[in-house]
Amino acid sequence: MTGERPLALVLIEMTLLVLLGPLVTGTIQKLKARLQCRQGAGILQPYHDLTKLLRKGTVQADTTSGFFRSIPVLVLAATVAAGALVPVVRAGPPAFPLGDAVMLLGLLALARFLTAVGALDAGGAFGGMGASREMTIAPLVEPVLMMVVFSIAVAAGTTELGALAARRGTSWILAWRAADFLGFAAILVLLPAETGRIPVDNPDTHLELTMLHEGMLLEHSGPGLGCMMLASHTRQIVTLGLVSALFFPVGLADGAGATGLLLGAGAFAAKILVLATYLALVESSYAKLRFFRVPQYLGIGFVCALTALALRIL
Amino acid sequence: MAALYGAGALSSLLARWSGRLALGVGHLAALAGAVVGLGVSLGVLLGDPGRTLIQPLPDLFPFARLSLSVDGLSAYFLLVISLVAVAAAIYGPAYLQAHAPDMRPARQAAQVLALNAFLGCMALVCCAGDALTFLLSWEGMTLASYVLVVSDDQDGENARAGLLYMVMTHAGTVLLLVAFLALTERAGAFDFAALRAAAGDLDGTTRTTLFFLALGGFATKAGVVPLHVWLPRAHPAAPSHISALMSGVMLKVAIYGILRFAFDLLAPVAGPLPSSWGWTVLFVGTTSAVLGVLYALQQHDLKRLLAFHSVENIGIILIGVGLAMILWRREGAGGALTTVALTAALLHTVNHAAFKGLLFLGAGSVLCRTHVRNMEELGGLARRMPWTAGLFLLGAVAISALPPLNGFVSEWLTFQALLGGASRFHGPAGLVIVFSAAMLALTGGLAAACFAKAFGVTFLGRPRTPHAEHATEAPPSMIAGMVWLGAVCVALGVAPGYAMRLLDAPTVALLHGPEASAVVTARGPLVLSMGLTASGTDATAISMTMVAALLIALTAIAWILRRGLRRAPPRTAPTWTCGMSPTARFDYTATAFAKPLRLVFAALYRPRRVVTQETAGTPYVVQRIHYAGEVVDLSETQIYHRVEWGISALSQAIRARSTGRIHGYIAFVLGALFVALLLFGVGQR
Numbered sequence: 001m002t003g004e005r006p007l008a009l010v011l012i013e014m015t016l017l018v019l020l021g022p023l024v025t026g027t028i029q030k031l032k033a034r035l036q037c038r039q040g041a042g043i044l045q046p047y048h049d050l051t052k053l054l055r056k057g058t059v060q061a062d063t064t065s066g067f068f069r070s071i072p073v074l075v076l077a078a079t080v081a082a083g084a085l086v087p088v089v090r091a092g093p094p095a096f097p098l099g100d101a102v103m104l105l106g107l108l109a110l111a112r113f114l115t116a117v118g119a120l121d122a123g124g125a126f127g128g129m130g131a132s133r134e135m136t137i138a139p140l141v142e143p144v145l146m147m148v149v150f151s152i153a154v155a156a157g158t159t160e161l162g163a164l165a166a167r168r169g170t171s172w173i174l175a176w177r178a179a180d181f182l183g184f185a186a187i188l189v190l191l192p193a194e195t196g197r198i199p200v201d202n203p204d205t206h207l208e209l210t211m212l213h214e215g216m217l218l219e220h221s222g223p224g225l226g227c228m229m230l231a232s233h234t235r236q237i238v239t240l241g242l243v244s245a246l247f248f249p250v251g252l253a254d255g256a257g258a259t260g261l262l263l264g265a266g267a268f269a270a271k272i273l274v275l276a277t278y279l280a281l282v283e284s285s286y287a288k289l290r291f292f293r294v295p296q297y298l299g300i301g302f303v304c305a306l307t308a309l310a311l312r313i314l
Numbered sequence: 315m316a317a318l319y320g321a322g323a324l325s326s327l328l329a330r331w332s333g334r335l336a337l338g339v340g341h342l343a344a345l346a347g348a349v350v351g352l353g354v355s356l357g358v359l360l361g362d363p364g365r366t367l368i369q370p371l372p373d374l375f376p377f378a379r380l381s382l383s384v385d386g387l388s389a390y391f392l393l394v395i396s397l398v399a400v401a402a403a404i405y406g407p408a409y410l411q412a413h414a415p416d417m418r419p420a421r422q423a424a425q426v427l428a429l430n431a432f433l434g435c436m437a438l439v440c441c442a443g444d445a446l447t448f449l450l451s452w453e454g455m456t457l458a459s460y461v462l463v464v465s466d467d468q469d470g471e472n473a474r475a476g477l478l479y480m481v482m483t484h485a486g487t488v489l490l491l492v493a494f495l496a497l498t499e500r501a502g503a504f505d506f507a508a509l510r511a512a513a514g515d516l517d518g519t520t521r522t523t524l525f526f527l528a529l530g531g532f533a534t535k536a537g538v539v540p541l542h543v544w545l546p547r548a549h550p551a552a553p554s555h556i557s558a559l560m561s562g563v564m565l566k567v568a569i570y571g572i573l574r575f576a577f578d579l580l581a582p583v584a585g586p587l588p589s590s591w592g593w594t595v596l597f598v599g600t601t602s603a604v605l606g607v608l609y610a611l612q613q614h615d616l617k618r619l620l621a622f623h624s625v626e627n628i629g630i631i632l633i634g635v636g637l638a639m640i641l642w643r644r645e646g647a648g649g650a651l652t653t654v655a656l657t658a659a660l661l662h663t664v665n666h667a668a669f670k671g672l673l674f675l676g677a678g679s680v681l682c683r684t685h686v687r688n689m690e691e692l693g694g695l696a697r698r699m700p701w702t703a704g705l706f707l708l709g710a711v712a713i714s715a716l717p718p719l720n721g722f723v724s725e726w727l728t729f730q731a732l733l734g735g736a737s738r739f740h741g742p743a744g745l746v747i748v749f750s751a752a753m754l755a756l757t758g759g760l761a762a763a764c765f766a767k768a769f770g771v772t773f774l775g776r777p778r779t780p781h782a783e784h785a786t787e788a789p790p791s792m793i794a795g796m797v798w799l800g801a802v803c804v805a806l807g808v809a810p811g812y813a814m815r816l817l818d819a820p821t822v823a824l825l826h827g828p829e830a831s832a833v834v835t836a837r838g839p840l841v842l843s844m845g846l847t848a849s850g851t852d853a854t855a856i857s858m859t860m861v862a863a864l865l866i867a868l869t870a871i872a873w874i875l876r877r878g879l880r881r882a883p884p885r886t887a888p889t890w891t892c893g894m895s896p897t898a899r900f901d902y903t904a905t906a907f908a909k910p911l912r913l914v915f916a917a918l919y920r921p922r923r924v925v926t927q928e929t930a931g932t933p934y935v936v937q938r939i940h941y942a943g944e945v946v947d948l949s950e951t952q953i954y955h956r957v958e959w960g961i962s963a964l965s966q967a968i969r970a971r972s973t974g975r976i977h978g979y980i981a982f983v984l985g986a987l988f989v990a991l992l993l994f995g996v997g998q999r
Contacts, residue, residue, distance in 0.1 A: 054875070058884035063776050063896075065696035065703070069884075073876045077868035084864060097841050097855035098864070102729055103717055107861075110716040113762045117707070120770030120902065121696075124889040128770075128902020135766050136910035139759025146729075146755040150748060154737050158853035159730070219889065223878030230875075295914050306752075313736055313744040 004095040005087070005162060013088035016265075017241060018080055021233035022046035024240070024276050031280035046233060053226035061122040061219050071118035072220060072227035075111045079231040079238065082107035086241035089264035091166035091252040100159040101149045104242060105142060111231060112138055119216035130215020133291060137200065137212065140298050141193045147305040148183045148190075151312050152246050155179070161242070165249035182308035184247050188278070189301035191243065195236045197279055199289040199297065237272065244271040336419070337407045340426030344433055345403035351396035351437055358389035359816045368443060375446065378504040383443030386819025387578075391440040391570045393816065394664050397802060398562045398671045399433050402555040405675050405795030409555055412789060413682040414466070425465055425553070432458035432559065439567050444505040445494045452490070456483050459564060462556045463548050475547035482544040486534030490571075493527040496520075497579070506579065513580050521580055522588050528575045529594070536568035538632065539602040540949035542625045546609075549624065550617035550687065554678020555795070557617060561624040562671040566663050569631055576639055577824040585643060592639030593746075599632030600750045605948075607760045608918060611767070611911055612945040614904045615687045616677045619768055620670065623713060626757060627666040633750060634659025634728050637735050642825060649827040651734045654844055657817050657830040658727035664813075665720040665806055669712040672799040676706035679788035679796070680772065684781040689768065689904050694777035698785045703773040705796045710765035712803045715758040718862040720806035723842070725758060727834070730844050730854065760911070767907045775901040808862045811839030905943065912945065919945045 026043035033040020119127035193200040201212040251267025253260030371380035438451035464476040501512035537545035606625030613619035638655040679702040696703035712719035732751040736744040777783040817830035843855035928938040
């Protein structure tokens with residue numbers, strides 16, 4: 001059992017996640033472009049987009065209520081707060097408890113709920129459509145994700161991610177059991193859904209037939225849209241961080257030593273890069289599923305997660 | 315306290331002179347009663363955990379001594395009742411004035427009388443010290459709420475709802491009567507202490523039979539699937555503050571009954587509870603939670619939607635109760651996990667009372683300003699009723715089990731208890747528990763979808779009808795009632811550790827194990843912690859307070875970011891609707907919002923859909939399309955309609971035999987007597 005992470009480190013890790021979020025998106029876009037034999041934009045493009053949006057003015061729909069302006073703020077805050085719960089460079093519970101994996105999923109769900117509420121505010125059909133679809137997929141993804149978390153938590157005896165990573169720190173992929181493989185398979189199925197990518201959602205298009213998440217952002221503009229974009233970048237890296245904390249806690253530093261922390265940061269970058277490559281590969285090699293096929297696709301994840309849990313408990 | 319409620323009831327007599335006066339005085343008395351109730355319950359809860367307050371009542375009947383006894387469990391439920399009663403009493407007068415200004419004084423008198431009787435009886439049920447007081451106040455509670463359900467009758471719909479309610483709950487009361495009378499006959503007395511002693515030497519089968527009788531009776535009142543059919547009809551029919559009380563509190567009185575029977579009256583002297591009890595409760599809890607929220611999703615009547623959510627939340631509470639029953643006295647080391655499971659259930663009880671009360675009051679404000687319950691005819695209310703909208707959103711976040719509000723806390727505890735239970739029970743039992751946890755996660759997600767719909771369609775977008783367009787903010791006293799419950803939601807969400815202290819007395823009274831606060835807040839009141847395995851006591855720890863603080867800090871930072879680098883005031887422009895001029899018909903409707911989920915869960919919904927087209931001559935020119943769709947409650951069609959069919963078939967058969975001649979009837983009576991003598995006379999010898 002390793003020591004506890006001081007609160008300052010937790011906050012630094014959280015800031016790191018927020019700052020690196022757009023980079024992951026940029027990397028995925030670049031990888032996708034290369035896989036599709038295009039040159040593609042530079043990997044820093046999301047940062048340029050964000051700064052551009054922050055410099056712009058705001059146009060707001062005339063039917064919106066007072067909530068609309070605060071939606072991007074609250075969504076961003078909830079997503080970033082979820083980022084504080086992921087161990088990035090060092091294992092072990094935070095010195096003062098914050099939240100566990102259930103709380104993390106709860107905060108992400110809060111962000112999603114508020115986004116959907118904001119989408120309904122402008123009173124356009126696109127927003128409603130996006131919100132309706134997103135809120136259909138979300139209740140199907142969440143229980144499966146929760147089951148994967150439970151399958152790990154039952155083995156580790158805690159749902160706190162830092163402590164969980166610390167307890168499983170020694171187990172590298174050789175020590176994996178069937179339950180881990182199945183849980184990981186479930187995560188691989190869920191990852192595109194949770195990060196809003198093909199085959200569930202398509203982040204590149206604003207076509208009403210295909211979009212889920214983008215549809216909900218249509219009425220936001222300027223800095224508000226910037227906040228929403230930053231929130232979705234953060235959400236992506238937080239989800240990837242959750243997966244690496246659950247399945248690949250290897251490399252996380254044990255103590256406060258500088259080399260350990262640097263090594264942890266390097267390991268984290270490597271893990272995120274691998275998962276990002278996976279997402280880019282999936283996005284380039286599959287078509288988007290028809291919306292009503294998505295539940296069947298998620299069903300594969302459900303079966304894997306249920307089997308993983310069963311193996312862990314029986 | 316009873317005296318104050320009585321005074322409130324008497325004040326209805328004032329209505330002879332003035333209806334408004336009666337309303338004012340009656341609600342004031344109810345408020346005073348609720349405050350006294352709060353005081354009494356807090357006094358017991360914060361005092362010595364083992365203490366029981368006993369107050370003998372005057373002897374009304376020669377054969378039974380009546381008494382009140384307030385132990386930890388009673389006091390806790392009294393607290394829940396009083397919390398919501400305060401809000402309802404503040405909210406009530408203005409609501410009744412605004413909703414039905416031309417109500418006759420006699421009706422107002424009936425309202426006040428029934429409200430006070432309802433509150434008083436609920437308090438008495440929880441404080442009853444003997445079976446007779448319990449049953450009498452139970453019946454009083456049912457009758458008073460029936461009066462309230464039918465009091466707002468305009469089109470006969472409410473009378474039908476009230477009738478169904480009466481029939482269902484009385485069927486439940488019969489089961490309770492049988493359970494109680496079987497016990498009192500053995501004990502030869504009515505007070506709970508004698509019953510407890512008499513239950514001590516029951517054999518296993520009788521004990522289990524009695525428990526299931528009581529469970530059936532209480533589950534009918536609690537609205538557990540499939541006994542819930544009365545609930546979505548009766549709750550919306552009552553005035554909104556009464557709906558808040560019925561949904562938020564009356565269902566909890568049934569939970570109190572289940573807890574009292576399972577852990578106190580019928581519990582075996584040593585050893586765990588029979589395993590069938592806990593598993594049954596866990597199963598019906600999970601079923602209710604999932605089916606309740608699924609049916610809620612497809613409702614477009616705001617209050618009916620909330621009523622179905624009560625079915626869901628009762629399910630969540632029963633998951634905790636069932637788990638506690640399974641675990642009780644089964645594990646060593648003080649039974650910490652049992653305490654966590656029961657704590658989760660009790661905490662969800664007060665949480666649900668707070669947010670469901672808040673939501674019903676919010677729906678009531680909408681109703682009294684627009685006179686419309688169908689959310690397809692609302693919309694755009696957030697600009698017209700900002701306070702109501704904000705408080706409704708608060709309640710929506712809380713009921714969807716999203717942090718940082720109170721719904722999340724109790725669901726987190728339930729999750730932890732379920733996980734802990736699963737890692738204790740290996741094999742199929744563990745798998746069932748984990749499956750129940752997955753269903754709980756599904757429930758949370760669906761509830762969020764449902765409230766995104768309910769809030770979005772009702773309060774956001776454009777007003778769809780003139781009713782919604784001309785709505786104005788509710789009067790201040792109604793908002794005050796909602797603010798009170800909203801504050802309870804926030805306080806229980808942000809600082810739940812302090813509320814754990816209140817749960818000490820009920821957990822100790824029921825389980826005789828460790829105190830709730832000693833288990834869950836072992837690391838100080840700001841941290842909730844527990845261990846999944848028997849060895850680690852605080853392996854998992856969260857701090858709602860810290861997360862809330864973090865959220866506030868991040869919101870402040872994000873707000874700066876939101877203001878942007880260019881300080882230009884926002885321009886407004888019409889919503890882009892592909893070049894057409896936007897109207898309210900572009901807004902997404904509730905039916906459309908819930909459609910994907912209706913298709914995904916079509917097997918459970920069995921949706922019906924009729925589309926008729928009117929064409930002008932050729933099939934290519936459509937003049938008008940008529941769409942009708944509905945989702946039926948499976949338990950209604952599969953169970954109740956069959957029962958109904960069976961009963962009518964039986965009555966038809968009997969009718970064929972009723973010739974109308976007296977000789978035939980006398981022959982029937984004689985035959986029945988003969989058969990009865992044959993059956994029971996043989997048994998006697």
